[in-house]
Amino acid sequence: MFELEEAPRAARMLLLSACDGQQATIERGEPDPGRALLRLQLPIRPEPRSYADWTWVACPITLPPTIPANAVLHLPTLRITGGKVRADLAYSHAVPAARRTGHRVALGVDWGLNTLLSAGAARLHDNGQITALGAGAQFRTAGVLAKQHRLRRLSEHLHTKADHYQRLIRDRTGDPDTAGHPLHARHEVLREEIRRVSARRTNLNDALAWAAARWTVDQAIAAKATVIYLEDLRSMEARGMGRTMNTRLSQTVRGQITDRIRHLAAETGIAVVIVPPRDTSRHCPRCLTPLRHRKAPDRPTITGWKWALCPQSDCGWQGDRDHGAWQRIAARGLTHQTKTVTDRTAGQMVIRTVVDPLETTAVITPTTIKTSRPDRSKTGPTRPRTTRPAPRRRRAPSPTSPTGPAGKRPEGHAPTDRTRLPRAAHRHQNVTTTSTPTTAGHRPRGAALGAGFHLHTHATPPRWDIPLPDITSDTGSPS
Incomplete structure (x- = not known):
């Protein structure tokens, strides 16, 4: 069997777990527990013949934070990655024993x-x-499982196609040696793709x-x-x-x-x-x-x-x-x-x-006290609501008498619970003006004074205030 099989391919590594204390030791650093010191006994010549041909070499190791401070370190496996020596470190630490009963x-x-x-x-x-x-x-x-199902379907399709090629090769040749068949190359490509898909599924599941x-x-x-x-x-x-x-x-x-x-x-x-x-x-x-x-x-x-x-x-x-x-x-x-x-x-x-x-006792007791409020769970479709709600209606009648200097307000959206409108100006209204201030030096500010009116705007005078032109002044005697 050893002669028929090929030479095994293995990565370049140094397994120190098989060594005893006379060849390798490891211990934590005293001042810094996040570091460890690995000591190896290595030869100083190609063909060591005596104990003098060996010497101790110290290799400091930086421990990851996942290793507990009270963990016992074991001899690692050294490997070369990217021009650096990496250590696959094993450790053991005491854990509390799991109990079968007494859980709360x-x-x-x-x-x-x-x-x-x-x-x-x-x-x-x-x-x-x-x-x-x-x-x-x-x-x-959901996303990972969907990808897993896609890879499963792809693997089944590849296996079906590879089996079909295998049957075609055996039916046409009848010879177990199918290296010279035209479909042999395609069959090998499918087998390689099946191995890749299987590796992807394994990594995804892990x-x-x-x-x-x-x-x-x-x-x-x-x-x-x-x-x-x-x-x-x-x-x-x-x-x-x-x-x-x-x-x-x-x-x-x-x-x-x-x-x-x-x-x-x-x-x-x-x-x-x-x-x-x-x-x-x-x-x-x-x-x-x-x-x-x-x-x-x-x-x-x-x-x-x-x-x-x-x-x-x-x-x-x-x-x-x-x-x-x-x-x-x-x-x-x-x-x-x-x-x-x-x-x-x-x-x-x-x-x-x-x-x-x-x-019968394996029931969950609710932590909140149940109230008498009826169940408001949704049982049907939501009633459609218009995007333009109805305007607000006046909830109080208009005042029957003037409630302040501003006088009676017309019915509308103006509040009725105020005795005086804010920032309202004095109104001097007559036939020809809407509001004409009489205070000297006063400059109306229009709508800023309140009530929503331009207080300095004049209305058009009535027709009886405008004298009609005399159309007979320039005419002569009829004789």
Whole structure:
């Protein structure tokens, strides 16, 4: 086998983990814990023959801030990148042990398709009541999942085409050696493209798994939760959901996300427990009544049944079905703590069955007192409103007598509760003028004086004030 295989290609690196303390040591710097000193024993001649041909070389290493101050450093792997020596450093540090019982604050996580994760925290009080801490949050990856589905369809198309070429090559030649066939070159191109698409899908899934796991653990740390309850994923494809739905479920990286969550949660001592997913999206989180599902009120044009309503008039809970699911998962996990066991095969904490007496207490108690105000949820289309509202009507009659120096105002938009109009001038109105001031040196300012009139504007005099011209003064005697 070794003679038939090609020589393995490996990067230029120096694996120091196989060395003992007589060849390499590493320790933290005394004044600065952010630096470490790596000491190596290297030869000083091409062919060392004795101990004198070796010498110790010190290599200072700058530690990243992600390494805790109390972590124990292990010998790294040295590699050359860009003309510099890089160290892949491993370390270990003590973490608190995860507990199976005794949890007070838990994070419930629900799985979805377009909304990959929905999570929220719940608290178990001393009196046995369970309340939700906040409204929860969602990890939406619609764009990433759409790209993942496109790559999946592209991979299936490439595999179909490559299999077709393979059948054509074998049917025409019948010889297992197909290097000389005209379609051999095209087949190799397709195989190379399949490898590239597979690598892209792998990298995308890995990045998505780490991002989702980091988001989930950060939610638990922010809520000060000591346990994360995940619903069991093994029964999600066993209900005959159809080819398309099962394909989308199987292509998601749920298993990788669960492993990454366990890895990151172990650093802070947070337990990860698997709970049964039965009826988590079907029953109301407050009264365990079967919910009614319909379209979301804020997205009426989007297909699906994302919105859930409780038919019980005493409860009246409504919300996104994923938010109700994580509340049910968190409440079920907190009430079934005594049923948590450790699987001997996988070493994972699980709750295998749901106990009915405990399930009846797995309800979320509302934190706000319900008032008698009727439900004002939108049940129909919004009544159209005109863009030009009706003018305001006068709400008080006009004054019957003069209320001030300004006199009686005409009916209109002017207020009637003022005894004197602001900045109003004295009115001296007669037949020929609208308003003519008599004060010497006064210059009217027009509309700035108030009332909306030009106070210095003269009206046209009546016809009886203008003398008619004498048309007979220039005529002579009729004789």
